[in-house]
Amino acid sequence: xxxxxxxxxxxxxxxxxxxxxxxxxxxxxxxxxxxxxxxxxxxxxxxxxxxxxxxxxxxxxxxxxxxxxxxxxxxxxxxxxxxxxxxxxxxxxxxxxxxxxxxxxxxxxxxxxxxxxxxxxxxxxxxxxxxxxxxxxxxxxxxxxxxxxxxxxxxxxxxxxxxxxxxxxxxxxxxxxxxxxxxxxxxxxxxxxxxxxxxxxxxxxxxxxxxxxxxxxxxxxxxxxxxxxxxxxxxxxxxxxxxxxxxxxxxxxxxxxxxxxxxxxxxxxxxxxxxxxxxxxxxxxxxxxxxxxxxxxxxxxxxxxxxxxxxxxxxxxxxxxxxxxxxxxxxxxxxxxxxxxxxxxxxxxxxxxxxxxxxxxxxxxxxxxxxxxxxxxxxxxxxxxxxxxxxxxxxxxxxxxxxxxxxxxxxxxxxxxxxxxxxxxxxxxxxxxxxxxxxxxxxxxxxxxxxxxxxxxxxxxxxxxxxxxxxxxxxxxxxxxxxxxxx
Amino acid sequence: xxxxxxxxxxxxxxxxxxxxxxxxxxxxxxxxxxxxxxxxxxxxxxxxxxxxxxxxxxxxxxxxxxxxxxxxxxxxxxxxxxxxxxxxxxxxxxxxxxxxxxxxxxxxxxxxxxxxxxxxxxxxxxxxxxxxxxxxxxxxxxxxxxxxxxxxxxxxxxxxxxxxxxxxxxxxxxxxxxxxxxxxxxxxxxxxxxxxxxxxxxxxxxxxxxxxxxxxxxxxxxxxxxxxxxxxxxxxxxxxxxxxxxxxxxxxxxxxxxxxxxxxxxxxxxxxxxxxxxxxxxxxxxxxxxxxxxxxxxxxxxxxxxxxxxxxxxxxxxxxxxxxxxxxxxxxxxxxxxxxxxxxxxxxxxxxxxxxxxxxxxxxxxxxxxxxxxxxxxxxxxxxxxxxxxxxxxxxxxxxxxxxxxxxxxxxxxxxxxxxxxxxxxxxxxxxxxxxxxxxxxxxxxxxxxxxxxxxxxxxxxxxxxxxxxxxxxxxxxxxxxxxxxx
Numbered sequence: 001x002x003x004x005x006x007x008x009x010x011x012x013x014x015x016x017x018x019x020x021x022x023x024x025x026x027x028x029x030x031x032x033x034x035x036x037x038x039x040x041x042x043x044x045x046x047x048x049x050x051x052x053x054x055x056x057x058x059x060x061x062x063x064x065x066x067x068x069x070x071x072x073x074x075x076x077x078x079x080x081x082x083x084x085x086x087x088x089x090x091x092x093x094x095x096x097x098x099x100x101x102x103x104x105x106x107x108x109x110x111x112x113x114x115x116x117x118x119x120x121x122x123x124x125x126x127x128x129x130x131x132x133x134x135x136x137x138x139x140x141x142x143x144x145x146x147x148x149x150x151x152x153x154x155x156x157x158x159x160x161x162x163x164x165x166x167x168x169x170x171x172x173x174x175x176x177x178x179x180x181x182x183x184x185x186x187x188x189x190x191x192x193x194x195x196x197x198x199x200x201x202x203x204x205x206x207x208x209x210x211x212x213x214x215x216x217x218x219x220x221x222x223x224x225x226x227x228x229x230x231x232x233x234x235x236x237x238x239x240x241x242x243x244x245x246x247x248x249x250x251x252x253x254x255x256x257x258x259x260x261x262x263x264x265x266x267x268x269x270x271x272x273x274x275x276x277x278x279x280x281x282x283x284x285x286x287x288x289x290x291x292x293x294x295x296x297x298x299x300x301x302x303x304x305x306x307x308x309x310x311x312x313x314x315x316x317x318x319x320x321x322x323x324x325x326x327x328x329x330x331x332x333x334x335x336x337x338x339x340x341x342x343x344x345x346x347x348x349x350x351x352x353x354x355x356x357x358x359x360x361x362x363x364x365x366x367x368x369x370x371x372x373x374x375x376x377x378x379x380x381x382x383x384x385x386x387x388x389x390x391x392x393x394x395x396x397x398x399x400x401x402x403x404x405x406x407x408x409x410x411x412x413x414x415x416x417x418x419x420x421x422x423x424x425x426x427x428x429x430x431x432x433x434x435x436x437x438x439x440x441x442x443x444x445x446x447x448x449x450x451x452x453x454x455x456x457x458x459x460x461x462x463x464x465x466x467x468x469x470x471x472x473x474x475x476x477x478x479x480x481x482x483x484x485x486x487x
Numbered sequence: 488x489x490x491x492x493x494x495x496x497x498x499x500x501x502x503x504x505x506x507x508x509x510x511x512x513x514x515x516x517x518x519x520x521x522x523x524x525x526x527x528x529x530x531x532x533x534x535x536x537x538x539x540x541x542x543x544x545x546x547x548x549x550x551x552x553x554x555x556x557x558x559x560x561x562x563x564x565x566x567x568x569x570x571x572x573x574x575x576x577x578x579x580x581x582x583x584x585x586x587x588x589x590x591x592x593x594x595x596x597x598x599x600x601x602x603x604x605x606x607x608x609x610x611x612x613x614x615x616x617x618x619x620x621x622x623x624x625x626x627x628x629x630x631x632x633x634x635x636x637x638x639x640x641x642x643x644x645x646x647x648x649x650x651x652x653x654x655x656x657x658x659x660x661x662x663x664x665x666x667x668x669x670x671x672x673x674x675x676x677x678x679x680x681x682x683x684x685x686x687x688x689x690x691x692x693x694x695x696x697x698x699x700x701x702x703x704x705x706x707x708x709x710x711x712x713x714x715x716x717x718x719x720x721x722x723x724x725x726x727x728x729x730x731x732x733x734x735x736x737x738x739x740x741x742x743x744x745x746x747x748x749x750x751x752x753x754x755x756x757x758x759x760x761x762x763x764x765x766x767x768x769x770x771x772x773x774x775x776x777x778x779x780x781x782x783x784x785x786x787x788x789x790x791x792x793x794x795x796x797x798x799x800x801x802x803x804x805x806x807x808x809x810x811x812x813x814x815x816x817x818x819x820x821x822x823x824x825x826x827x828x829x830x831x832x833x834x835x836x837x838x839x840x841x842x843x844x845x846x847x848x849x850x851x852x853x854x855x856x857x858x859x860x861x862x863x864x865x866x867x868x869x870x871x872x873x874x875x876x877x878x879x880x881x882x883x884x885x886x887x888x889x890x891x892x893x894x895x896x897x898x899x900x901x902x903x904x905x906x907x908x909x910x911x912x913x914x915x916x917x918x919x920x921x922x923x924x925x926x927x928x929x930x931x932x933x934x935x936x937x938x939x940x941x942x943x944x945x946x947x948x949x950x951x952x953x954x955x956x957x958x959x960x961x962x963x964x965x966x967x968x969x970x971x972x973x974x
Contacts, residue, residue, distance in 0.1 A: 025889065070593075077592040088970075095912040105564040105909055106557075109902060113912035113933075116892060118925065221708035225869070225919040228926065382712070392948050401951055402512065405603060405942045412945040415596060422592055424970040425582040425600035427943035432712040438605065438940045439715065445970065446600075446941070453925045454933070455892045456914035458899040461879050464888055478972070483575075483911040483932065485965070485972070 004159050007188030017200040019181030020120035020149035026179040028117045028147045031467075032475060036083035038176040039145060043079035045172035046072065046136060046165065053164055057130045060158040062297035062333070067264065068131070075131040078138055078422050082145035082448065089477025091115070091145075091448050094468045096481045099459075109459050112469040115452035117147035118228075119202030122195040124216070125155040125162065126207035127299050128267040134158065135165040135185060138422075138442055139205030139230075144173075144183070146451035148202070152185045153192040157300045162187075196220050196229075203451055206231040207269070207442065210356070210433050217436045230450045231436035232429065234356040235384035236273035237417045240377070240400060242390040243278040243370050245414075253389050254286040257362070258293070260416035262336045265296035266360035267303065270385050270417040273356060276343070276373065279366045283323065283340070286364075290324045290338045297333035298359060304334070307359030311337055314363065317352040319345025326360060336360035343367040343376060350379040374399045382431025382438070383408040385417035407431055409441070491646050494675030504687040506668030507607035507636035513666040515604045515634045518954075519962060523570035525663040526632060530566035532659035533559065533623060533652065540651055544617045547645040549784035549820070554751065555618070562618040565625055565909050569632035569935065576964030578602070578632075578935050581955045583968045586946075596946050599956040602939035604634035605715075606689030609682040611703070612642040612649065613694035614786050615754045621645065622652040622672060625909075625929055626692030626717075631660075631670070633938035635689070639672045640679040644787045649674075683707050683716070690938055693718040694756070694929065697843070697920050704923045717937045718923035719916065721843040722871035723760035724904045727864070727887060729877040730765040730857050732901075740876050741773040744849070745780070747903035749823045752783035753847035754790065757872050757904040760843060763830070763860065766853045770810065770827070773851075777811045777825045784820035785846060791821070794846030798824055801850065804839040806832025813847060823847035830854040830863060837866040861886045869918025869925070870895040872904035894918055896928070 008016070027035070046053065050072055057068040085091055092114045099110040121143040125134030132138065135152050143150045154162030166185035173183050186195065196204055196219045204220055204227065206213050213231035220229035241253055261272050277283075298304040308328065315322050319341045326337035337360065346353050346365050353363060367373065373396055377386070386408035390397050404411050409430030420428055426444030429435040435442075440450045457465055467474050479486045495503070514522070533540065537559055544555040572578055579601045586597040608630040612621030619625065622639050630637045641649030653672035660670050673682065683691055683706045691707055691714065693700050700718035707716035728740055748759050764770075785791040795815065802809050806828045813824035824847065833840050833852050840850060854860065860883055864873070873895035877884050891898050896917030907915055913931030916922040922929075927937045944952055954961050966973045 025893070029889075074592050081591070097910040097912040103908065103910070104568070105561050108908040108910055111908065111910050111912045113914050113931075119893075217713065218708070221705070221713070226704065226708075226923060227919075228924075392950060397951055401947070402516075405944075406512070406606075409941065410943040410945060411947065413947040413951070415946050421590065421595040421598065423584040423590070423595055423598050424967060425584040425598045425943055427600050427941040429941070431940070432714075436713060437715075439936070441941060444600075449926070453918070454896065454914040454916070454928060456897040456912055457892075458897055459902050460888070460898065460900040463879060464884055464900070480911060 005154070005163050005187045008186040008191045010194060013186055013191055013194055013198070016151055016184045016186060017120065017198045020151055020184065021200040023149045023179040023181035024117065024119050027149060027182055030147065032086045032089055034177065035145065035147060036086045038173050038178050039079045039083035039086070039141065041172040041176040042136060042169045043076035045168045046076050049164070049168045053161065056161045056164055057158065060161050061130045061299050063264070071129060071131040074422070075136055078132065079136065079141045081422055082141045085445055085448065086145050089468065089475055091445070092468050092477060094477055094479040096469065096479060098482060111456050111458050112465065113454055113456045114466060114468050116455050118451050118453050120149045120151060120200050121451055122201050122204045123150055123152045124192060124204070124206040124208060125152060127155055127157040127303060128264070130158040130161050133207045135162045136169050138447055142447040143205065143451045146448050148451045149182045151195060153195055154185050154187050156189070159187060192216070193219060197223060201227060203227055204229045205442065205450065208233070210234040213436060228450065229436055230440055230442065232269065232442045233433045233435065235269055235430070235434045236354050236356050237270050237383060237385045237387070238274040238276065238380060239272045239387040239389065240276045240373055242388070242394045242396060244391040244394055245389045246278050246281050248391065250281060251285060255289065256416055258286060258289045260418045261362040262293055262360050263418050265298055265333065266336065267299055267358060268418050270420060272362060272387065272417060274354065274363050274365060276365045276367055276376065278370065279368050281366070283364060287323050287338060290336050293336050295329045295332040295335045296360065303358065307334065307357065310355070310357035310359070311361050314339060314353070314355065314357050314361070317349055319349070320353065334360055339363045341365050343372065347376065347379065354380065370396050374403045377403040380407050382434040384428060384430050384434045385410045385412060387412040387415065387417055389414050409434060492641070492650050492674045495673040495678045497681060500673055500678055500681055500685070503638055503671045503673060504607065504685045507638055507671070508687040510636045510666040510668035511604065511606050514636060514669055517634065519573045519576055521664065522632065522634060523573045525660050525665050526566045526570035526573070526628065528659040528663040529623060529656045530563040532655040533563050536651070536655045540648065543648045543651055544645065547648050548617045548786050550751070558616060558618040561909070562623055565619065566623065566628045568909055569628045572932055572935065573632050576955065576962055578932070579955050579964060581964055581966040583956065583966060585969060598943050598945050599952065600941055600943045601953060601955050603942050605938050605940050607636045607638060607687050608938055609688050609691045610637055610639045611679060611691070611693040611695060612639060614642055614644040614790060615751070617645040617648050620694045622649045623656050625934055629934040630692065630938045633935050635938045636669045638682060640682055641672050641674050643676070646674060679703070680706060684710060688714060690715045691717065692929065692937065695720070697721040700923060715937065716923055717927055717929065719756065719929045720920045720922065722756055722917070722921045723841050723843050724757050724870060724872045724874070725761040725763065725867060726759045726874040726876065727763045727860055729875070729881045729883060731878040731881055732876045733765050733768050735878065737768060738772060742776065743903055745773060745776045747905045748849040749780055749847050750905050752785055752820065753823065754786055754845060755905050757907060759849060759874065759904060761841065761850050761852055763852045763854055763863065765857065766855050768853070770851060774810050774825060777823050780823050782816045782819040782822045783847065790845065794821065794844065797842070797844035797846070798848050801826060801840070801842065801844050801848070804836055806835070807840065821847055826850045828852050830859065834863065834866065841867065857883050861890045864890040867894050869921040871915060871917050871921045872897045872899060874899040874902065874904055876901050896921060
């Protein structure tokens with residue numbers, strides 16, 4: 001079991017999905033504290049396996065050790081974060097409307113609503129986060145927290161890590177009393193397509209490229225019974241720097257930009273791909289900074305090939321100048337690239353200049369008229385993030401923030417989009433192509449909603465209701481009664 | 488302007504959609520009290536126009552006057568219900584995570600999340616609810632409440648009512664200060680398809696048939712930028728009667744069933760299409776009851792033709808007996824039909840026997856072994872509702888309710904699924920084909936969520952934040968702070 005796992009056969013996938021379907025009602029019926037314990041057991045198991053897992057991650061992803069260790073910490077934090085959420089119970093959205101003979105549209109019966117698990121979830125891990133957005137990452141954590149069995153389709157960039165992570169998680173879940181079938185890892189591109197189409201699959205979580213995600217979204221939508229496909233795809237994450245901000249803090253902003261877009265060799269879905277600056281900005285120190293940065297290996301040959309092609313494409317667009325041409329140092333990886341263009345070139349060719357280029361490259365766009373920034377922002381497709389570096393007194397700020405919030409899932413002020421925190425209020429999503437499901441997030445508490453569906457119980461006697469909806473509130477969870485918080 | 492409205496041209500639809508897109512940020516920026524006032528103005532306008540609207544509704548839909556008046560009341564109630572919801576502000580899901588240097592996965596910035604309007608919404612009204620699920624119905628009310636412009640594609644069954652209702656609503660909105668483009672009605676089947684594909688459309692609400700809804704869902708999913716399609720499609724709404732319940736209350740249950748499936752000539756998406764009873768149940772009184780019921784006109788020739796074909800199809804399935812064959816009385820309409828089969832026939836041919844037959848017909852299925860009811864329930868596709876008539880002491884009840892909650896959006900006990908109340912906890916949806924969007928409802932408070940998307944603001948200064956997220960909480964709305972209700 002030390003080689004690369006073979007592709008899962010169609011028959012084996014069938015068995016995995018049938019077992020997941022059998023596990024679904026068992027997982028759903030577990031009490032919150034039991035399910036929280038499962039998540040914590042998985043986190044503990046991963047912490048304990050760190051010395052086994054981290055070297056595999058480094059070897060398969062070329063990411064440096066501190067990053068891998070940090071990402072594993074993010075992963076176990078996330079599992080425990082969702083464990084807490086499950087115990088608090090607010091995510092169930094329990095809501096009780098008592099019978100009311102005087103209800104405005106006519107007498108109403110007793111109606112009680114809560115969220116229940118959607119069923120088996122297929123999870124497609126990301127190339128660039130071998131831990132935090134992969135086998136035991138956010139999709140898996142939130143789906144298990146919701147009470148859904150998870151079938152992970154391993155990313156081909158780190159199959160051995162997927163297997164090792166999966167074994168640690170599976171053992172922890174089994175030890176905690178989870179039903180067989182609650183969790184499995186499968187392998188192979190065709191297996192992934194079959195999983196999306198499998199009748200037992202009830203939802204899909206995906207992090208990856210626009211073409212790959214769109215192809216699977218189309219499959220999910222083509223089913224006899226379409227299912228939700230939560231795909232986090234691509235984004236250029238534009239950053240707008242106002243004239244006043246550049247005057248006040250130019251060097252600091254450009255240094256922050258260089259750090260953000262080269263971090264992790266630019267292989268983040270939140271990498272700032274475009275920086276808009278006033279024409280007078282002195283880019284000299286930025287160019288020197290980028291020229292001085294070391295090479296970094298990309299995740300794998302496929303990513304490296306895609307980056308080289310994307311960089312060539314972007315460099316060749318009309319009006320694009322190459323300020324720093326990064327070099328492909330073979331085993332050492334790529335040094336970063338910096339490109340530049342005028343705002344008019346961007347407005348003339350937004351599709352070309354705003355195509356995501358996954359890797360260590362970014363485009364600086366010089367503008368003359370700050371008042372046109374909202375217009376430029378209006379040309380953007382859906383984005384995971386959009387950022388303004390400004391001063392509170394900037395006249396353009398309110399209009400610019402308003403336009404950015406129309407197309408981005410997260411709007412930042414005087415910060416950098418890389419480094420997405422896992423919190424209650426975090427939103428990591430956005431209009432297409434940032435996400436295939438504009439209402440949902442793949443990071444933060446509300447990621448759990450993707451794997452829950454509402455059920456209303458009408459006039460069901462108290463002993464036959466789910467515990468969350470019984471009069472005595474035995475789970476002690478927050479609920480609405482007649483539309484207001486229960487006392 | 489008294490004839491049937493002509494189909495909207497492609498150019499006219501373009502203008503409507505562009506105006507809707509222009510109205511979107513204006514509507515979104517209105518304060519909650521202003522938007523609530525718009526909804527109430529629309530409700531008042533419809534109440535005032537009742538003597539104009541109700542006769543058109545009767546003429547176009549063949550529905551009796553009390554039903555039309557009642558439905559108009561439901562419609563205006565719904566508009567005011569959403570006005571209250573908007574003012575209360577909880578629907579915004581405002582959530583504030585303050586910066587925290589000691590956050591478990593590393594220091595976190597200030598992150599604040601809320602829901603914002605998704606943009607212009609295309610609404611497809613239903614044939615069977617000319618008021619409550621049409622021009623000013625639940626989709627329109629919840630989309631406007633969310634702050635989204637609405638473009639209604641009029642149902643061909645009641646185009647003049649759509650125009651008259653639309654004029655009343657448009658005038659009320661304009662009088663209340665809504666931007667031009669906040670609301671429009673368009674006509675024609677091809678216009679509907681164009682609206683789903685139009686680049687300005689951000690979401691679709693639909694109530695109607697499985698084939699019609701699926702065709703539009705496929706269009707929405709095929710767009711270069713797929714958008715959410717909220718389709719409420721078909722359902723057979725099975726009702727399971729336990730042996731003990733039949734023994735205790737048989738005549739009452741069968742009378743309730745007859746009333747429920749013949750109500751509104753069986754033209755409800757929640758009509759009980761299948762009733763499962765123990766073999767020994769005496770169906771004699773039920774047959775007599777159905778034989779004695781008067782004819783009722785169906786909504787239009789298309790519905791009548793579809794019903795006749797569906798009834799023939801269902802009657803011809805192996806194992807189906809016709810207990811009462813309803814008659815087509817021409818202008819008088821149809822008398823109701825009652826069919827019967829054994830549970831084995833249902834298990835052998837679930838697709839055939841569980842196909843929705845929209846109109847005054849239902850199928851009684853006799854079972855021998857009550858313990859097999861959960862297995863029978865397991866063969867069901869997604870349902871809007873599933874119902875149990877039972878006794879609390881029934882051994883089969885917990886398992887049966889658990890299986891039903893896996894495939895139905897609403898689970899009822901000792902009641903009838905027709906007559907969906909508009910409340911906070913109501914859920915009207917379910918797994919496909921009950922709905923194309925299993926996470927969402929078209930009735931009740933949470934219907935508003937379909938037309939809202941999250942945005943997180945990171946480190947944005949207080950004066951530049953939306954009011955809902957400012958420290959001082961100027962809107963006075965319920966919020967989460969660090970994951971717990973704000974004090």
